[in-house]
Amino acid sequence: MERRKFLTEMGQVTAAACSIGFLASCSKSGDTSTTNPGTGGNTKLTANLSTELTSVGSSKINGNVIVVRTATGNTASSFSALSLVCTHQQCTVAYDASDNDFKCPCHGSEYSISGAVTQGPATVALTKYTVSINDNTLTVS
Numbered sequence: 001m002e003r004r005k006f007l008t009e010m011g012q013v014t015a016a017a018c019s020i021g022f023l024a025s026c027s028k029s030g031d032t033s034t035t036n037p038g039t040g041g042n043t044k045l046t047a048n049l050s051t052e053l054t055s056v057g058s059s060k061i062n063g064n065v066i067v068v069r070t071a072t073g074n075t076a077s078s079f080s081a082l083s084l085v086c087t088h089q090q091c092t093v094a095y096d097a098s099d100n101d102f103k104c105p106c107h108g109s110e111y112s113i114s115g116a117v118t119q120g121p122a123t124v125a126l127t128k129y130t131v132s133i134n135d136n137t138l139t140v141s
């Protein structure tokens with residue numbers, strides 16, 4: 001086989017293989033779209049309100065996410081859900097129930113119960129999450 005003809009044919013074979021791979025990846029992507037994205041894939045924490053978070057000031061942690069009951073009643077506005085990652089240099093803040101705030105042990109930043117900075121050096125609020133309640137199940141997402 002002539003060198004030029006060989007290279008031309010190899011180029012066509014490679015292009016065809018890439019096209020098949022591309023189409024296969026498109027098909028794979030299409031397969032994932034059949035799953036329902038609204039079925040809890042973004043859930044960070046859940047709590048059973050008949051047994052957990054029953055008193056004002058009580059809290060529950062899952063990983064770097066905390067939810068604190070701030071008021072009576074089982075409505076979303078009775079809870080504050082936040083990241084425990086300090087926005088200064090990513091230390092883990094601690095919930096102080098007696099002061100009703102969050103304190104960072106690394107450099108002294110403090111945050112209100114809603115996550116706002118009340119003392120630096122941090123300048124950015126804690127990440128806030130969404131609380132939803134369905135019957136007695138609280139979900140943070």
Ligand code: FES
Pocket residue numbers: 086087088089090091104105106107108109120121122
């Ligand atoms: S990491 Fe929290 S104050 Fe510096």
